[in-house]
Amino acid sequence: MNANSFHVVAEAEIRELVNAWLKAARNRDVEGVVAHYAPDIVAYDAVSQLQFIGVDAYRKHWEACMAMCSGEMIFDAPELHITAGADAAFAHGLIRCGEKMESGEEKASWMRMSVGYRKHDGKWLVAHEHFSAPFDMETGKALFELQP
């Protein structure tokens, strides 16, 4: 394989990982979510703390977030852009996060997501994840109503 076909294969492998991870999150399957994380993952989530270091700390945070959301999970990244090398890759895209209430009403916001991947023993793992909402410079408040 030349370098280009290597990258096409790597990109397809990452996209498969992302789709499995999104599906696990929508299904509230925390173990399915963290199965894609490297043990030494460093995560920057949109809320609460500067960082979560290591998969155990980040799993607890996922469990706490899932517990706060009672409705059907909304977790969609319709246009994820992937840049893949042979054994390091990253992805970025907007992600619509929230929940669908029993009434059918959707409470969701667009957030930003960046992810770093590395290949270890033939398997891609998430080494870094970053979610955020931008804030308004005057009020210091997170901007939840922005549309792409």
Place this chain on the structure above:
Amino acid sequence: MNANSFHVVAEAEIRELVNAWLKAARNRDVEGVVAHYAPDIVAYDAVSQLQFIGVDAYRKHWEACMAMCSGEMIFDAPELHITAGADAAFAHGLIRCGEKMESGEEKASWMRMSVGYRKHDGKWLVAHEHFSAPFDMETGKALFELQP
């Protein structure tokens, strides 16, 4: 070179890029900052908008941010973690951003930074950049006082 030495060289190249970029930002040298960006960069900044698409839109945003900061720039990323492949790489770390007033007082916050790099024609460029502050889930306010 084997794969490992390739990665050591790539990591050193990225670190050199990061240091030049940080120095340009501290010097308010917007052209020096954007010289490291790919034309099609997609940037998620901590403030105002969901995303900035393309180097021209992002340059305007850098200029606007520089214009709002009158003191000496503080822009330090003391522990940047780099994962580098042969032609794709990413970095993440906390970054202390703010300004030093004439009185000597420092107005700065810790933010989170993630960056994606790709090598094109032998040169590394920033293809993606993400800065943010986490927000408090109860108040919706950005958390500027967090310490690493």
